[in-house]
Amino acid sequence: MRATEYERVTKETNVNIKIDLDNPEEVSVETPLGWLNHLLYAMAYHGRMGLTVRACASDTFCEHHLAEDVGIGLGMALRRLAGTSAVARFGHAKIPHDEACADVTLDISGRSCFLDRGPRFSGDEINPVAVNEFLLGLVRKAELTLHVSGYGEGAHHYYEALFKALGCALQQALAPAASIRSTKGMIHEEDLG
Numbered sequence: 001m002r003a004t005e006y007e008r009v010t011k012e013t014n015v016n017i018k019i020d021l022d023n024p025e026e027v028s029v030e031t032p033l034g035w036l037n038h039l040l041y042a043m044a045y046h047g048r049m050g051l052t053v054r055a056c057a058s059d060t061f062c063e064h065h066l067a068e069d070v071g072i073g074l075g076m077a078l079r080r081l082a083g084t085s086a087v088a089r090f091g092h093a094k095i096p097h098d099e100a101c102a103d104v105t106l107d108i109s110g111r112s113c114f115l116d117r118g119p120r121f122s123g124d125e126i127n128p129v130a131v132n133e134f135l136l137g138l139v140r141k142a143e144l145t146l147h148v149s150g151y152g153e154g155a156h157h158y159y160e161a162l163f164k165a166l167g168c169a170l171q172q173a174l175a176p177a178a179s180i181r182s183t184k185g186m187i188h189e190e191d192l193g
Contacts, residue, residue, distance in 0.1 A: 002085065002174075003050070006077040012065050013057045015073040019081060020050030021174060031055040035126045035156075036067055036134070039163040046095075047167025049174075067130035071137025078142040078170070082108045086177040091169030095161045100152025102161035104169045107145040114139040117149035118162065124155035131159055 002021035008014075020026060027044045029037045031053065044051035053074075057066045081087075087108060094103045102118065114136055121128045139146050148165075152158030 002081060002176075004077050004080040006073050006080065008069055008073045008076070010069065011058065012061055013055060013069040015069050016052075016054045017070075017073040017077045018050075018052040019074075019077045021081065023050040024048040026050040026052065029053040031066065031070060032057055032061070033063060033066060033130070035159075036070065036130070039126075039131075039159055040070075042160055043163040043167035043170075045167070046164040047169075047171040049167060049171065063127045064130040064133040067127070068133035068137040071134035072141050075138040075141025075144075078108075078138075078144075078174075081174060082142070088173055088175040088177050091171065091173035093165040093168035093172070095165040095168065097152075097157045097161035097164070100150065100154070100157035100161050102148065102150035102152075102158060102165045104162065104165035105147045106166075106169050106173055108142070108173050109145045110143045111145060112140045112143050113145040115147045117147070119150065119152055119158060121155035121158070126155045126159050128155060 003019060005018045007016045027041055027050065029040045029051065031037055040051065040053055053070060055066060055070050089108050092105045094101065135146065138144065148162060150158060150161065
């Protein structure tokens with residue numbers, strides 16, 4: 001069974017993540033951030049990933065702290081999944097959304113590296129700082145190498161394309177493999193159990 005759960009509780013946030021790669025129809029995302037709910041739902045749906053996210057925050061929370069903690073939680077859950085079985089490791093997707101297009105390439109490498117060559121936005125309905133913090137939290141805790149690039153006239157369409165592409169790339173990378181895809185014979189240095 002390719003499923004796991006992770007909970008992160010801090011003074012600012014409470015985040016619970018469940019991933020089930022064998023039940024992709026079950027997607028439910030509830031956070032105080034409507035745009036994050038929308039993007040995570042698109043990622044899971046197009047990546048054919050069963051995902052449940054429940055997140056709440058203190059009364060004085062900042063968007064980027066909540067987004068980062070959700071990214072950390074998702075990253076830890078993905079790391080657990082990738083660490084318990086052999087996976088394909090690499091994934092790539094290029095997804096258009098109207099005038100925008102996003103390109104995502106990733107490696108479940110055991111090394112954290114995030115390279116963002118996408119457009120820069122400010123003042124849109126989606127907080128670009130919070131999106132960046134989500135992706136950084138994800139990359140650090142999942143120990144992914146993640147390269148993103150693309151273009152778009154507005155943040156909404158670009159980020160929606162980006163999260164759809166992220167889901168599709170994760171689906172490829174998490175596909176079962178006959179053996180651990182590393183010349184070292186291992187991906188992660190420590191067992192997360």
